[in-house]
Amino acid sequence: MKPTSPPAARPTAAELDLLQVLWRLGAADAKAVHEALLPERPDASYATVLRQLQVMHGKGLLSRDESQRPQLYAPLHAQDKLQQSLVRDFIAKAFAGSGKALVLAALKGHVNAKERAEIRQLLAKNGDEA
Structure with a gap:
């Protein structure tokens, strides 16, 4: 197990x-x-x-x-479990615990137009489920 x-x-x-x-x-x-x-x-x-x-x-x-x-x-x-744990640690250390700050930093220069469109679709889909 x-x-x-x-x-x-x-x-x-x-x-x-x-x-x-x-x-x-x-x-x-x-x-x-x-x-x-x-x-x-x-x-x-x-x-x-x-x-x-x-x-x-x-x-x-x-x-x-x-x-x-x-x-x-x-x-x-x-x-996925290990990646989530590493991201949690990274957010805590590099972004004072703010997931929003991490996402904004990533969006500033590391996401292309196609990826932005996919992110918008994902956010819209998750917004409908909330």
Whole structure:
């Protein structure tokens, strides 16, 4: 059973890269994770990926199935739950707890016209449900 609460240890940027791969692949061995990571990080060695997976297991970010060889690693936390936790922390630290300030900062320079239209539709839809 997967924990629903976010991990106590926060993933580093490199660990988030590996989590993205595992969320996409599902449970996988170090070789599969390494091969899937190469297009994004061609400098990553197999040994580094394996070591990082082991560290992440130790931090409580991954489960490890030791009943077979090669061992399979899988995220212990759902992608949306971990992302929500990281965003909550980021809002608290960088925007004094204001989600509105985060959204306004994002809208100022990080959203294109198509994305703005999608956001307007989402807001209109959620406004109808409220």
